[in-house]
Amino acid sequence: MLAAPPHRIAEVIDGELRLYPRPAKPHTMAASALGEELGPPFKRGRGGPGGWILADEPELHLGDDILVPELAGWRRARMPVVVADAPYFDLVPDWICEVISPSSEKVDRTGKLEIYARERVGWAWLVNPLTRTLEVLERADRGWLLRHVWCDAARVRAEPFDAIELDLAVLWADVVIPE
Secondary structure, X not given: OOOOOOOEEEEEEOOEEEEEEOOOHHHHHHHHHHHHHHHHHHHHOOOOOOOXXXXXXXXXXXXXXXXXXXXXXXXXXXOOOOOOOOOOEOOOOOEEEEEOOOOOXXXXXXXXXXXXXXXXXXXXXXXXXXXXXXXXXXXXXXXXXXXXXXXOOOEEOOOOOOOOOEEOHHHHOOOOOOO
């Protein structure tokens, strides 16, 4: 059992315990807004195809690694329901989203993406609320293939959720970044 202070996020990457501060306000707002946009059409099937289970900050046990992405999704064909047998998920998600912050960017782009690729996560989104960008990566035979990068108020159809148009402006609408 790992012990971490309640005000920190704990992950184990390549056998090393890493502690991170709770996300800053822009980070939290972007993750929340994205979940609000994807939930109705994909989790609930309202205005979209349904067929997904989406979770905020799930603890993922992937091999010996423990990761906590901001969002993760499983196709219902692979995980029709969430069984309450453990406080974590050990089934590899089909999609993850990491919201990039200055304190996490290096690990999110290297160690965590390597683990997600090794475990065969199909899609990874990197959202940066400070630069107002969305990067969509698709797992390929040897790592990740960058499929798209969008910014600011682009209206996008981003895989694997390309059945709907996503207005990126919604992700940063409630945040003002001082100059």
